Amino acid sequence: MAKFNIEDFIKPSINQIEKYLPGKSADFGNKDFIKLSSNESPFTAPKRVFQKAADLLISSNFYPDGDSILLKKSLAKKYKLESKNIVCGNGSDDILSIIAQTFSTEGCEVICSEYGFIYYPIIAKAAGCRVITAQSNNLGVSCENILEKINNKTRIIFIANPNNPTGTIIFKEELIKFLKKVPKNIIVVLDGAYSEFITDKRYTDGIDLIKDFENLIVTRTFSKIYALAGLRLGWAYANKKIIELLEKVRGPFNVNLIAQNIGMLILKENNFIKNSIKHNDKWRKILPERLNNLGLISYESFANFVLVKIDKKKYSKKYILNSLQKRKILVRDLNNYKLFDFFRVSIGSSPNLNKFLKEIELIVR
Numbered sequence: 449m450a451k452f453n454i455e456d457f458i459k460p461s462i463n464q465i466e467k468y469l470p471g472k473s474a475d476f477g478n479k480d481f482i483k484l485s486s487n488e489s490p491f492t493a494p495k496r497v498f499q500k501a502a503d504l505l506i507s508s509n510f511y512p513d514g515d516s517i518l519l520k521k522s523l524a525k526k527y528k529l530e531s532k533n534i535v536c537g538n539g540s541d542d543i544l545s546i547i548a549q550t551f552s553t554e555g556c557e558v559i560c561s562e563y564g565f566i567y568y569p570i571i572a573k574a575a576g577c578r579v580i581t582a583q584s585n586n587l588g589v590s591c592e593n594i595l596e597k598i599n600n601k602t603r604i605i606f607i608a609n610p611n612n613p614t615g616t617i618i619f620k621e622e623l624i625k626f627l628k629k630v631p632k633n634i635i636v637v638l639d640g641a642y643s644e645f646i647t648d649k650r651y652t653d654g655i656d657l658i659k660d661f662e663n664l665i666v667t668r669t670f671s672k673i674y675a676l677a678g679l680r681l682g683w684a685y686a687n688k689k690i691i692e693l694l695e696k697v698r699g700p701f702n703v704n705l706i707a708q709n710i711g712m713l714i715l716k717e718n719n720f721i722k723n724s725i726k727h728n729d730k731w732r733k734i735l736p737e738r739l740n741n742l743g744l745i746s747y748e749s750f751a752n753f754v755l756v757k758i759d760k761k762k763y764s765k766k767y768i769l770n771s772l773q774k775r776k777i778l779v780r781d782l783n784n785y786k787l788f789d790f791f792r793v794s795i796g797s798s799p800n801l802n803k804f805l806k807e808i809e810l811i812v813r
């Protein structure tokens with residue numbers, strides 16, 4: 449009789465997956481640690497959005513609305529879209545994965561950017577695709593290099609805009625030029641996880657583009673500006689035909705009851721969003737300045753984190769990150785992104801960032 453052998457079951461591409469490493473966390477609930485490693489919101493959502501949660505939990509014997517109809521209506525109203533153009537997910541990573549499953553064929557190619565979000569190669573490989581990496585340009589996504597990698601096996605292109613972990617952006621003009629050059633039988637996924645933070649008029653979150661580009665899908669999340677990372681809620685918009693396919697592939701009840709309800713309520717919290725953007729805008733300017741003054745190299749970011757390079761001749765990254773951790777400050781090492789001289793620091797609360805700056809100054813001086 450044949451023996452159980454795990455190798456018999458797996459697609460070769462699954463063997464190539466490197467497990468996703470989340471940003472470092474202290475022991476759960478350990479409030480002594482300052483966590484600046486996962487681009488979470490430093491603010492808790494207003495208490496009133498959680499008020500109904502306990503009552504809703506009591507009806508957990510029933511399934512939630514599998515189609516998230518009310519949530520879609522709220523999103524449609526807020527973002528001036530139509531419900532039929534929206535799909536909801538258990539975090540945007542759920543939707544990204546559904547997209548990979550839906551549009552890949554065995555052995556097809558998926559293009560990702562060097563220094564792009566590390567989950568894209570994972571889901572592409574899980575779906576049996578070959579991952580093609582387009583070289584980045586100055587740490588940003590290079591549309592030109594992506595276009596050069598396109599061939600008749602290409603099925604999906606994943607781009608985060610702004611990009612995580614480098615914080616770079618593709619402005620609307622360049623994006624449209626790029627989209628015009630991508631053949632329409634290739635799905636372009638624009639991941640707008642950090643879209644809400646951007647106030648620059650040269651940027652588009654892509655809502656205005658889906659009518660012209662039928663192959664475009666934009667993914668969004670409630671984990672960043674909406675401060676609901678722990679709840680797991682994401683969504684995407686695209687033309688109706690794409691949404692109908694994603695709706696078929698997703699789990700039948702992929703968004704839980706609490707996430708649907710709290711998601712609807714947080715969308716109404718305009719002041720909370722406005723203040724979060726204001727806070728982020730202030731710190732995304734101050735933080736690189738202050739870090740550069742310390743002799744580190746920090747870059748302009750359009751998102752809620754800042755990329756920092758360490759001059760190997762002057763400092764040891766390992767020493768800096770270990771010293772920060774000893775002082776109970778967690779940032780994101782980027783070795784698994786092959787950014788060996790870099791780390792990423794999330795824009796936390798003002799007291800936490802001041803503490804981070806004070807401690808890192810003591811460490812490097």
Ligand SMILES: Cc1ncc(COP(=O)(O)O)c(C=O)c1O
Nearest residue numbers: 539540541608612641669671682
């Ligand atoms: C670019 C990008 N896309 C997607 C995600 C996943 O977000 P979610 O919490 O919605 O799954 C992240 C998380 O950090 C991200 O940085």
